[in-house]
Amino acid sequence: MRTGRYAYFRGEFVPVEQAHVPIMTHALNYGTGCFEGIRAHWNEGQQQLYLFRAPEHFDRLAASAHILMMHPPHTTVQMCELTAELLRRNEHVHDTYIRPLMYKSSPIIGVRLHDLDEDFAMFSAPFGAYVEIEGAARIRTSSWRRVEDTATPARAKITGSYVNAALAKTEAMLDGYDEALMLSENGHVAEGSAENLFAVIGGKLVTPAVTDNVLAGITRATLLQLASDVIGIPTVERSIDRTELYIADEVFLCGTGAQVVPVGEIDRRRVGSGGAGEVTSLLMTAYDRVVRGLDERYSHWLWPVFSDDSPAPVARDESEASAAKISL
Ligand code: PMP
Numbered sequence: 001m002r003t004g005r006y007a008y009f010r011g012e013f014v015p016v017e018q019a020h021v022p023i024m025t026h027a028l029n030y031g032t033g034c035f036e037g038i039r040a041h042w043n044e045g046q047q048q049l050y051l052f053r054a055p056e057h058f059d060r061l062a063a064s065a066h067i068l069m070m071h072p073p074h075t076t077v078q079m080c081e082l083t084a085e086l087l088r089r090n091e092h093v094h095d096t097y098i099r100p101l102m103y104k105s106s107p108i109i110g111v112r113l114h115d116l117d118e119d120f121a122m123f124s125a126p127f128g129a130y131v132e133i134e135g136a137a138r139i140r141t142s143s144w145r146r147v148e149d150t151a152t153p154a155r156a157k158i159t160g161s162y163v164n165a166a167l168a169k170t171e172a173m174l175d176g177y178d179e180a181l182m183l184s185e186n187g188h189v190a191e192g193s194a195e196n197l198f199a200v201i202g203g204k205l206v207t208p209a210v211t212d213n214v215l216a217g218i219t220r221a222t223l224l225q226l227a228s229d230v231i232g233i234p235t236v237e238r239s240i241d242r243t244e245l246y247i248a249d250e251v252f253l254c255g256t257g258a259q260v261v262p263v264g265e266i267d268r269r270r271v272g273s274g275g276a277g278e279v280t281s282l283l284m285t286a287y288d289r290v291v292r293g294l295d296e297r298y299s300h301w302l303w304p305v306f307s308d309d310s311p312a313p314v315a316r317d318e319s320e321a322s323a324a325k326i327s328l
Pocket of ligand 1: 192218
């Protein structure tokens with residue numbers, strides 16, 4: 001993956017090849033960090049790059065940091081301004097992914113959370129599709145269970161807990177599926193490896209409650225609102241059984257990286273039509289319009305990166321925009 005030329009590291013913008021951590025860094029050894037994944041969407045007509053719900057992402061970073069006994073070095077608004085500055089310096093005129101990271105930086109051996117130094121870093125990269133699939137995803141129930149709040153809280157985006165996601169994703173992919181369906185220990189549906197899950201059941205849009213070991217996704221919150229405001233379908237947050245998904249009319253996954261991904265098959269059972277259902281398709285369109293600044297009702301969710309004083313540069317390398325089509 002090609003990153004932007006600059007990263008924010010130890011309080012300043014530095015060339016990305018200088019943003020390195022020592023081998024004894026606590027977070028590298030013990031997974032004691034937390035992070036965010038934010039997207040910025042390019043609008044060619046407006047020559048504008050829009051950060052999507054950046055304050056909500058930095059509020060969630062602060063919540064994750066609080067759980068790990070860390071303290072963000074800047075306010076949420078300052079974090080958003082820093083992010084916009086990073087994107088300007090990196091001259092991103094294409095869809096972009098931003099990764100802010102807070103981590104325990106002390107070079108010590110000893111597992112704990114207290115009495116450790118901490119640091120904040122951020123990089124950006126051109127970013128296309130996350131889950132690369134044509135049509136609808138085929139997913140399987142993982143033999144791994146989602147981390148429990150009593151073990152490693154799923155509501156915090158903790159670097160170390162992504163081993164749980166990686167175990168499930170690799171199992172699913174090496175078995176020929178696109179994504180994993182993760183259940184919590186009590187057998188209820190939690191989420192994908194890095195996406196929240198929705199189902200259309202009995203004319204309602206249903207998603208697991210935030211107390212079912214899921215990350216309280218920002219795309220999830222966005223789609224719940226768009227479902228009510230734009231589509232007019234009732235929404236419910238409740239526990240979901242695995243087999244409810246087999247007989248649901250529609251199922252889809254969503255997240256900042258994945259965006260909205262229809263699910264066509266679960267555990268070798270076709271779901272709904274096997275492709276993107278009606279509600280899923282409407283939400284995909286509504287979401288894409290909102291994030292690109294084409295629906296003015298939601299302009300308060302967007303943070304424009306460029307301004308009259310610092311306009312978007314002319315694209316230097318068009319191939320960059322599609323360079324980072326990675327799959328998880
Ligand atoms: N669940 C997990 C485990 C994730 O890693 C992500 C991606 N951040 C999501 C859900 C979706 O969250 P969001 O919509 O805020 O990106």
